[in-house]
Amino acid sequence: MSAVPVAPLTVRVPIAEGVEIPQLGLGVFQIVPDQVQPVVEQALATGYRHVDTAAAYNNEAGVGAALRASGLPRDEVFVTSKLRNGEQGYDSALRAHADSLERLGLDRLDLFLIHWPNPSAGLWQETWRAFERLHEEGSVRAIGVSNFLPEHLRELAATAHVLPAVNQVELHPTHRRAELAALQRELGITIEAYSPLGQGADLAIPAVEDVARARGATPAQVVLRWHVQHGHVVIPKTTSPARLVENLDVDGFALDATEMARLDALDAGNRIGGDPATFSISQIR
Template sequence: MTLNLQSTTTLHNGVKMPWFGLGVFKVQEGEEVKNSVKWALEHGYKHIDTAAAYKNEQGVGEAIKESGIPREELFVTSKLWNGNQGYDETIAAFETTLQQLGMDYLDLYLIHWPVPEQNKYKESWKAMEKLYHDGKIRAIGVSNFKEHHLDDLLQEADVVPMVNQVEYHPHLTQKSLHDYCKKHQIQLEAWSPLKQGEILSEPVLKEIAERHGKSPAQVILRWDLQNEVVTIPKSVKQHRIHENADVFDFELSQQEVDQLNQLNKDERVGPDPDEMNIT
């Protein structure tokens, strides 16, 4: 799998999505998020992932505008927050997101969580299908959906989600969900690929990292890519943003990939999607 920072996967509707990007979860609005995005774009990143819930869409949009990079060369994702689910609410929330970003379209829009207790994600999906057919979003998808949520959605969906962004790292490989997504041509994408740093002390990870002259974080990000999972590590430090992207000059052996796969504990650092509530 020969890749570089601009390499893309082709979603089932033909849209090309970069395998690697910058996530901005918990990055403060203003200078912090603007700097993070600016440093990423200057380094060659083409993919930025934000969300209404992160409250930093404005800064993301400003950094992109100030970069001078043509909008069509970038891939920008945002997400619909839980309290804004429902048909009309989704349309309104999407328009707010566009205004915040200062853009007239999104490359990818995701339902952030299924929130089963309110059971509105199918209404939201209908609204997203309309926005997609109207040309305001190039691809639509979901985030944190388990197989049963997807099964439920697909019973009524006219458009199969192009992406499912979920917590994914060697302690939570979600193999069954990954297989399900492959079967339905839904691209899996990893959030919290480094498990907020909790996984970096695994002895086998350190061993593999030393063998390749890389950091444990770089090994995990490479493992994501070799498992055909889009990955969006977050950082607010320029050297770390550069370091995270330095994963295209080495390759893990199949044995090393298998060793990391075997670290799975079905252990989450974020909420269980079946229990995530409106707030």
Template sequence: MTAVPAITLNNAVKIPQLGFGTFQIPPEETRDTTLAALEVGYRHIDTAQMYGNEKEVGRAVRDSGLDRAEVFVTSKLSNDVHTRDETLRSFDGSLDAMGLDHLDLFLIHWPLPARRDFVETWKALEEIYRSGRAKAIGVSNFQPHHLRQLMEGSLVVPAVNQIEVHPYLTQDGVRAYGAEHGIATEAWSPIAQGKVLDAPAIRRIAERVGKSAAQVTLRWHLQRGDIVFPKSVTRARIEENFDLFDFELAAADMGEISALNRDERTGPNPDRFTG
């Protein structure tokens, strides 16, 4: 089985750089789809309270027969949770739903500065981290000014920032700020919901290296240092998205793909999103 490279987070926890995403997978399909991903070789599963499929993710992890230590599991805090007590109860609910005694990574899903004090919420995550029930904690969809505010009012630097990243939205500024402060970048919507797959530059590179446009795009992420977790409910596509380690993009290819950036989002802008 192909060995997936790992990124060492700022607290020495190792996270597989390639994972499997479960966003928009219906609960009734999640267990079997996640189990298929684990059979293919994925050892990093990303879910969230708002996805409504934590229970099925946990069941897949348990049914896989793999040792719990072999599977890196991430979930994220629901946007309707604000206070310390709500956050602690909500985290307990995730563990109960998944039937797990800990998470490997737990994130604040969106900053929502107009709705909540995310520094207060973060301090609750710090409590969870100190308890050992989350091996690492982080954030999602935070801009540098959100990160700056969080770090000024707390003790633990986020291990990751999970943001929308793809060739049409390279997020170089957010990624650079994270790297400067030891915060790893996780990329959601890594192929822009398929929009980048018709880009002539990506198609030309894919034809030359004998890979699909999706594989080339995901390889671009890996070589940049992003942690990435493509999603599919199709076994063949799950396998294809895992088959990324027998080729490498040249520096010119990397530059050509990065040059496609046009700051185009497929999801909300974190500075305007209210949940």
């Protein structure tokens, strides 16, 4: 539980016309299918209203079951899913979207992302045209990408009818992605950070621990607050009920300019996940 008596973060970030995303949500990467339903149910009971899944996680059905079990109105919970690499292409993306809706038990997604640019396939451009169609038809409220590099975003900006609402990327204090972040601000594409705590590695850094002690907060809360003040949408993953509360509980303190600069200075290019320039696993089991 948090050491700071603060209210859960409930800020929503506008990402497209008429679409706002809760700034802090729950990521369910690597939560196995038979565990994801109780975790998401606990998160929704705790106050989360944003759940991020993907076809490649093989847990969309459990997320959907949790949504139904919660009893919450559909429009209260923001749901994101992502397209597998092996399902890129115009027609296959349309089919895959329908399959995700069926697994989730929903009639539309709030946000649908191309999971990776998957450069060896050379299909993300036509996949984006399918996404634009889904958006126009209303079966997706907002469309975006994940793991796209500056060159991909520049190409989209020159050719797309609809720009991505979001680019979801690995981003944390030791992997700040400054060039990408600057370009996204220029293009009006919201940054959404996955592995926002560096999969825990960034929490043991002395600068983070020092700020946490000074603020009477946990290291995780300090790093999440850093994201929030940078305007990132952020989706920490946890299966712990106590950490679900802790991660959401970051609205009662603010980092000052010196503390923000101290965390900014931790950037060392420490990427944990795959390289978007080469990652081309099909993601289909």
